[in-house]
Amino acid sequence: MEHLYLDAASTEPVGGNVISVMMPFLTEAYANPMSVHSAGKTAARALEAARGSIAADLGARPDDVIFTSGGTEADNLAIKGIAMARIRLLRESYGEQVRPRIIVSSIEHPAVLESARWMERWFGCEVVEIPVDHQAHIDLDALRAELAQSDLDSSSDSVSGTSGKPCNCTLLVSTMLANNEVGTVEPVNEIARIAHEHGVPLHVDAVQAAGLIPIRMREWDVDALSLSGHKFGTPKGLGALLLRSRVPVEPLMSGGGQERSLRSGTQNVAGAVALAVALRDSNTRMHEIGRALVASRDRLIDAVLRVEPRAQLTGDSQRRLPGHASFVFPGLSGEALLVDLDARGIACSSGSACAVGRHEAPGTLLAMGYDPAVAKSAIRMTFREPLTLEQINQIASVVEESCNSLRGASTVSDPSINVQAQQALA
Numbered sequence: 195m196e197h198l199y200l201d202a203a204s205t206e207p208v209g210g211n212v213i214s215v216m217m218p219f220l221t222e223a224y225a226n227p228m229s230v231h232s233a234g235k236t237a238a239r240a241l242e243a244a245r246g247s248i249a250a251d252l253g254a255r256p257d258d259v260i261f262t263s264g265g266t267e268a269d270n271l272a273i274k275g276i277a278m279a280r281i282r283l284l285r286e287s288y289g290e291q292v293r294p295r296i297i298v299s300s301i302e303h304p305a306v307l308e309s310a311r312w313m314e315r316w317f318g319c320e321v322v323e324i325p326v327d328h329q330a331h332i333d334l335d336a337l338r339a340e341l342a343q344s345d346l347d348s349s350s351d352s353v354s355g356t357s358g359k360p361c362n363c364t365l366l367v368s369t370m371l372a373n374n375e376v377g378t379v380e381p382v383n384e385i386a387r388i389a390h391e392h393g394v395p396l397h398v399d400a401v402q403a404a405g406l407i408p409i410r411m412r413e414w415d416v417d418a419l420s421l422s423g424h425k426f427g428t429p430k431g432l433g434a435l436l437l438r439s440r441v442p443v444e445p446l447m448s449g450g451g452q453e454r455s456l457r458s459g460t461q462n463v464a465g466a467v468a469l470a471v472a473l474r475d476s477n478t479r480m481h482e483i484g485r486a487l488v489a490s491r492d493r494l495i496d497a498v499l500r501v502e503p504r505a506q507l508t509g510d511s512q513r514r515l516p517g518h519a520s521f522v523f524p525g526l527s528g529e530a531l532l533v534d535l536d537a538r539g540i541a542c543s544s545g546s547a548c549a550v551g552r553h554e555a556p557g558t559l560l561a562m563g564y565d566p567a568v569a570k571s572a573i574r575m576t577f578r579e580p581l582t583l584e585q586i587n588q589i590a591s592v593v594e595e596s597c598n599s600l601r602g603a604s605t606v607s608d609p610s611i612n613v614q615a616q617q618a619l620a
Contacts, residue, residue: 195538195539195588195592196539196585196588197539197540197541198539198540198541198585198588198589199541199577200540200541200542200543200575200576200577200589201541201542201543201574201576202517202576202577202578203374203402203425203515203518203543203574203576204543204576205424205425205430206424206425206426206427206578207427208427208428208429208468209427209472209475211471211475212427212428212429212468212471212472212475215467215468215471216429216464216465216467216468217464219237219240219463219464219467220464223236223237223240223463224237225237226460227240227241227460227461227463228450228452228460228461237463240463240466240467241461241463241466241467242256243467243470244463244466244467244469244470245259245261245466245470247470247471247473247474248434248436248469248470248473249436251409251470251473251474251477252400252404252409252410252411252419252421252436252473253409253410253411253412253413253414254411254412254419254436255412257439257454258411258436258437258438258439259434259436260434260435260436260437260453260454260456260457261432261433261434261453261457261461261462261465261466261469262433262434262435262457263431263432263433264422264423264424264430264431264432264433265303265305265399265401265420265421265422265425265433266305266422266433267433267435268420268421268422268433268434268435269303269305269306269309269397269399269401269420270305270309270446271435271443271445271446271456271457272309272366272368272397272418272420272435272437272443273296273306273309273310273313273366273368273397274309274312274313274444274446275443275444275445275446275456276365276366276395276397276417276418276441276442276443277294277296277310277313277317277319277365277366278313278317278444279442279443279444280294280363280365280366280395280442281294281317281319281365282444283442284363284365288363292363293318293320293362293363294313294317294318294319294320294363294364294365295319295320295321295322295340295344295362295363295364295365296310296313296314296319296320296321296322296364296365296366296368297322297324297337297340297341297364297366297367297368297394298310298321298322298323298324298367298368298369299323299324299326299332299368299369299370299380300323300324300325300326300557300561301326301330301370301373301375301557301558301561301562302368302369302370302399303370303374303399303401305399306368306370306397306399307321310368319365320362322340324336324337324340325561326561326562327562328562328563329376329378329509329510329562330373330376330378330508330509330510330558330561330562331378331380331381331510331513332369332380332381332385334381334384334385334388337367337385337388337389338388340364341364341367341388341389341391341392341394342392343362344362344363344364344392344394364392364394365394366394366395366396366397367385367389367394367395367396367397368396368397368398368399369382369385369396369397369398369399370398370399370400370401370402371398371399371400371402371403371407371409372400372402372403372406372407372514372515372518373402373509373558374401374402374558375508375509375520375556375558375559375572375574376508376509376510376514376518376520376558376559376562376574377402377509377510377514377515377518377519377520377576378509378510378513378514379403379407379510379513379514379515382396382398382414382416383413383414383415386414386415386416386417387415390415395417395418395441396415396416396417396418397416397417397418397419397420398411398416398418398419398420399419399420400419400420400421401420401421401422401425401433402425402515403515404421404422404425404426404473404476405425405426405427405472405473405476405477405479405480406426406476406480406515406516406517406578407480407515407516408480411436412438417437417438417440417441418435418436418437418438418441419435419436419437420433420434420435420436421433421434421436421473423465423468423469423472423473426472426473426476426578427472427475427476428465428468428469428472429465429468431465432462432465432466432468432469433469434469435457437456443456445457445458447459479578483579483580484516486580487516487517487577487578487579487580488516489580490517490577490580490581490582490586491514491516491517491518491519493581493583493586494519494575494581494586494589494590495507495511495519497586497587497589497590498519498521498589498590498593499521500590501590501591501593501594501597502523502593502594502597504523504524504525505521505522505523505524505597506521506522506524507519507520507521508520508521508522508559508562508564508572515576517576517577517578517579518574518575518576519574519575519576520572520573520574520575521572521573522559522564522568522569522571522572522573523571523573523597524567524568524571525571525601526571526597526600526601527570527571527600528544528570528571528572528573529544529570530600531571531573531596531597531600532544532573534596534599534600535573535592535593535596538592538595538596539592540575540589540592540593542573542574542575542576543573543574543575543576544556544572544573544574554570555569555570556569556572559572575589
């Protein structure tokens with residue numbers, strides 16, 4: 195049988211076109227883009243052309259684009275940088291009575307959530323997590339209520355410190371555009387409208403969405419947006435933060451002042467070119483095969499649910515990423531199923547961190563209201579090219595065999611994994 199890679203949400207291979215456009219900037223046009231000689235100017239032109247291309251593909255402006263080492267750095271710069279800058283401005287205006295808050299959804303990637311927690315530890319920020327429903331949609335009413343609470347505090351005398359009571363001031367709202375574990379797409383344009391009604395900037399983590407669904411940063415009125423290149427075909431270690439100039443930001447690194455003085459360090463011209471070309475290729479492919487990708491996703495979901503009636507689709511069945519199918523298999527161990535599927539030629543993911551002999555329940559599914567035992571049975575299948583009917587039938591057949599094998603093994607010895615899976619985990 196064909197070995198199938200269904201873990202595209204984790205990482206993608208580097209395309210040949212991307213490698214070829216990088217090579218001149220690694221071998222011939224290798225000059226520092228900050229240098230004033232002709233070779234440096236050649237590198238600088240390539241850097242700015244890449245910046246303009248990325249901006250055009252994401253509905254932004256070239257001066258919005260700040261190159262980073264990936265999505266994690268982009269998220270850190272957005273959360274910490276914006277929060278620190280706004281704390282300083284608020285305290286200059288209202289004194290030390292300001293009690294800063296950061297609002298995130300309860301299903302954020304650790305790069306966002308841990309950055310907010312860092313601000314909690316070092317700057318005393320309260321981190322407010324907005325709940326989601328059973329499909330992983332953010333509760334917009336809860337978001338409105340939390341932002342309104344800050345408004346109530348800000349309208350009182352406590353803003354000036356005369357009341358002696360702290361003032362709740364929301365520094366930032368951060369949400370992902372599409373969830374990495376269940377594929378649900380969030381209404382970020384509506385979230386931006388709600389945040390801005392209360393004078394609060396919005397950061398969007400678009401790492402899982404870039405290159406898969408259309409992004410219009412300025413049309414949606416988003417203030418900051420993160421992306422990571424290896425999710426759509428660049429070498430790992432490349433990314434960008436798109437940041438509008440109206441948003442105050444403190445840099446996290448000091449140095450020579452590159453990237454609007456927000457990300458100092460000699461720019462990776464080859465990487466920037468790779469990021470631009472891979473994003474352009476992905477956006478072109480999105481328009482060419484988007485409908486076919488959605489159709490094959492839906493056929494795969496139907497096939498898995500047909501052969502394993504106890505399985506349940508997780509996330510929104512319609513408003514989800516096109517090449518993203520995620521399930522729970524009640525009564526089974528997701529880790530054991532993951533290993534067994536891999537042994538049968540299907541490489542996919544559990545959607546959560548796994549370690550030998552331990553499988554933690556995915557935080558997204560817990561936030562969605564799933565029982566921890568059921569959440570531990572999660573499996574995610576993600577792909578960037580439409581699957582053929584033969585491939586879908588192969589996947590469904592393997593899932594059926596694996597589920598039957600694991601359930602059979604549970605009646606014999608180990609309650610969750612068969613001998614083959616035990617050997618692979620050892």
